[in-house]
Amino acid sequence: xxxxxxxxxxxxxxxxxxxxADLLADPIAQFQRWLDDxxxxxxxxxxxxxxxxxxxxxxxxxxxxxxxxxxxRGFTFFTNLESRKAxxxxxxxxxxxxxxxxxxERQVVVVGKAIPLPREESEAYFxxxxxxxxxxxxxxxxxxxxxxxxxxxxxxxxxxxxFGKEKIPLPPFWGGICVVPxxxxxxxxxxxxxxxxxxxxxxxxxxxxxERLAP
Numbered sequence: 001x002x003x004x005x006x007x008x009x010x011x012x013x014x015x016x017x018x019x020x021a022d023l024l025a026d027p028i029a030q031f032q033r034w035l036d037d038x039x040x041x042x043x044x045x046x047x048x049x050x051x052x053x054x055x056x057x058x059x060x061x062x063x064x065x066x067x068x069x070x071x072x073r074g075f076t077f078f079t080n081l082e083s084r085k086a087x088x089x090x091x092x093x094x095x096x097x098x099x100x101x102x103x104x105e106r107q108v109v110v111v112g113k114a115i116p117l118p119r120e121e122s123e124a125y126f127x128x129x130x131x132x133x134x135x136x137x138x139x140x141x142x143x144x145x146x147x148x149x150x151x152x153x154x155x156x157x158x159x160x161x162x163f164g165k166e167k168i169p170l171p172p173f174w175g176g177i178c179v180v181p182x183x184x185x186x187x188x189x190x191x192x193x194x195x196x197x198x199x200x201x202x203x204x205x206x207x208x209x210x211e212r213l214a215p
Contacts, residue, residue, distance in 0.1 A: 012192075047067040051063055051096075063085065081174060110185075126170040138159040
């Protein structure tokens with residue numbers, strides 16, 4: 001197989017520019033506008049976001065999770081609360097999210113603090129999930145070493161046998177996390193690598209302001 005020359009692997013970004021005049025005053029409304037564009041583009045998994053966490057010693061870890069809601073409170077996802085990500089969040093609530101909407105030559109970066117959702121909100125979402133997904137939440141000891149794929153399938157079958165067709169309760173080790181934003185950066189690819197980076201952050205009066213960052 002011929003070795004790919006990554007040093008010369010590049011493309012020009014020419015779809016559009018991004019100016020302050022293009023932005024809405026509210027960053028959540030602006031995010032929703034871009035999220036709608038991502039859905040309209042037909043790209044796979046527009047709600048996929050990279051979640052970066054770090055331990056109390058600064059050891060980082062990043063993974064992809066799915067955004068399940070966004071509102072004035074922040075960006076919400078759900079997870080096993082005994083996973084590695086949850087362990088790191090207990091030690092260090094500072095996180096970052098990245099939405100890589102590359103088909104639109106865009107990305108959004110969120111920096112903020114992670115807070116747990118009230119259990120009743122997690123219960124409401126969990127009850128809306130497909131039956132098979134609910135069983136998987138009970139079956140998987142997320143982030144733990146397991147002996148085989150067969151072990152996981154057996155755990156799923158055990159959960160299916162335990163609950164049958166009854167309503168499946170929210171596991172005590174499963175719930176929602178909301179990332180409360182401190183900054184939200186909207187990135188639009190630009191020609192000649194002169195990308196547009198416009199960031200929202202809170203001013204001294206706790207109001208959102210925008211500023212342009214150098215690419």
